[in-house]
Amino acid sequence: MITAQDVWSALDSLARERGLTPSGLARAAGLDATTFNPSRRGGDEGRARWLSLGSLLRALAVLDTPLSTFAAGLEKRPFAPQGVERALEPVVGGGMWGLPLSHLGQEGLFDRYGVPTGSAWEQMDCPFNLPAPAYVVRIDTDLCEPVLREGASVVLLPGLAVRAQDRVLLVVPGEVPCVGIMSEHAPSVILPFDVSSGEGRPVPEGEGHHLHRIVMTTA
Missing domain, CATH: 2.10.109.10 (Umud Fragment, subunit A)
Structure with a gap:
């Protein structure tokens, strides 16, 4: 199962490969500069918030990456099997x-x-x-x-x-x-x-x- 954090991490990796910070990517996509900031990725009870499809598509256009390619990369990511401790949740509030x-x-x-x-x-x-x-x-x-x-x-x-x-x-x-x-x-x-x-x-x-x-x- 793909998680919200998997999507955020994959987008961050693409942006870093092109020398873009989260705020730099957002500005290049014509979005509010804080759209992709870590502080806006947490939802209720500290859970990761899903990235909206509209924002994702605009970011992928800047990164010159088709949605199908991005999705295929997510499918190939190694996931921990059930019963194995998952990765750390995002830090809420900075740090x-x-x-x-x-x-x-x-x-x-x-x-x-x-x-x-x-x-x-x-x-x-x-x-x-x-x-x-x-x-x-x-x-x-x-x-x-x-x-x-x-x-x-x-x-x-x-x-x-x-x-x-x-x-x-x-x-x-x-x-x-x-x-x-x-x-x-x-x-x-x-x-x-x-x-x-x-x-x-x-x-x-x-x-x-x-x-x-x-x-x-x-x-």
Whole structure:
């Protein structure tokens, strides 16, 4: 079953690929600038509100994406089966779900598709306020020096394709997370921001790890 949050997330992904924010997309579509803002996506009791068909069609026209293509993409999205905990609901009233970097080694933070889930996530202030499955990580160690200092934040988006030279986060439960840049050479290796760590860190094969692309940073 497709949910309202699935529609919002798919629209956000298309907009980001074209360098548009929610408000920028709304303005380009001739709509009120707040139409697609996260603050307007929540309904009664904190449930996600469905996007109107008229607004969706105008947005897809700007994004040069046919409705049939958009719908087909939704049908192919991996959904958690019944009995498996769903992704986090959107944060109502501003902020994003997030955790300090040092907390990312614990079990149960992501579902099998790399989407944040569970009760360990905290509501954090962030100027971007992107909806789940995007999440924010607060840098609370010196593992990212000298590129990112303690107190900075990074926003990540599960499901976004990772390419060479992308800034990424690798999370392996039970291990220290790695933040760095994807190497241009195979096999996949991350060059950590922490230059004192020495050689790059290989990306594990198979399941049990999560590799997410950093889409925004804050000082």
